[in-house]
Amino acid sequence: MTQTNDEKVSRLLQQGLELYGTGDVAQAFMLWNEALELDPGNEEALDYIRDADRRTKPRGENPEAPTASLVEDARRLVHAANAEAALELLTSAPIGAPAGECLESEAMIELLRAKLFRDYQASLGHLDRIPSVSGTAGDLQGRNLPPSAGFLLSMVDGLTPLADLISVSGMDRFEAMRSIHRMHEAGILEWDQ
Numbered sequence: 001m002t003q004t005n006d007e008k009v010s011r012l013l014q015q016g017l018e019l020y021g022t023g024d025v026a027q028a029f030m031l032w033n034e035a036l037e038l039d040p041g042n043e044e045a046l047d048y049i050r051d052a053d054r055r056t057k058p059r060g061e062n063p064e065a066p067t068a069s070l071v072e073d074a075r076r077l078v079h080a081a082n083a084e085a086a087l088e089l090l091t092s093a094p095i096g097a098p099a100g101e102c103l104e105s106e107a108m109i110e111l112l113r114a115k116l117f118r119d120y121q122a123s124l125g126h127l128d129r130i131p132s133v134s135g136t137a138g139d140l141q142g143r144n145l146p147p148s149a150g151f152l153l154s155m156v157d158g159l160t161p162l163a164d165l166i167s168v169s170g171m172d173r174f175e176a177m178r179s180i181h182r183m184h185e186a187g188i189l190e191w192d193q
Contacts, residue, residue, distance in 0.1 A: 009035045013044055020048070071104050078112070083119070087112040113174050120181040127163035129191040131156050131180070145188075149179040156189065 016031035028048075035045045070090060077086035090109050121127075133156055145153065148171060155165055166176040183189040 005038055009039045009042060009045075012038070013042075013048065016045075016048060071108055074105075074108055074112075083112050083116055087116060117174050117177060120177040123181055124162065124177070124184065127166070128161045130159065130161050131165070131184075131189045131191045132158040134187055134190040145183075146179070148175060149183055152176060152179050153183065153188065162191075 012031045012035040016028040016035070019025075019031065020028035032045045032048050036042055036049075039045070074086040074090050077083070077089065087109065090105050090112070133153065152165060152169055152171070155169065160168075162180060165180070166173060169176050171179075180189065
């Protein structure tokens with residue numbers, strides 16, 4: 001590289017820094033790239049570009065990773081055999097997603113509910129089983145049950161079959177099955193095999 005090229009590269013790098021300092025990041029990038037055209041592999045220009053690029057991106061964002069939607073995240077969870085977590089993600093998401101994603105999200109919620117309902121039914125077995133509360137009332141006080149689970153639990157009397165509990169609860173059938181399944185998994189409800 002000749003002396004005039006060296007001076008021009010140095011001047012472009014300095015001007016780029018000044019523009020970057022005033023907030024004109026796009027113009028600074030152009031000057032640093034121009035310096036790279038004159039001196040390919042110039043470490044100073046490459047450092048400025050890398051550093052400026054990293055600082056202009058929001059924290060936590062991976063520039064190589066595409067921005068994933070909630071539906072895509074839910075799909076990943078389903079593929080990882082975690083339909084419960086996928087449903088939680090979609091149903092607890094803030095409102096205001098793009099219209100297309102909203103419709104896709106609603107459809108996926110319904111598919112997940114249908115799949116999980118079958119899973120709960122298979123796990124619980126026959127709904128003619130009669131549940132009872134395991135342990136004592138004192139054991140339950142330390143548990144943080146959602147209101148729907150607490151309501152279902154209040155109807156468990158050791159005489160009423162699961163099918164009747166679900167029917168008389170007035171709850172959505174899926175939510176009732178889900179609560180019973182979770183309480184059984186947590187060891188709160190038991191029944192004879």
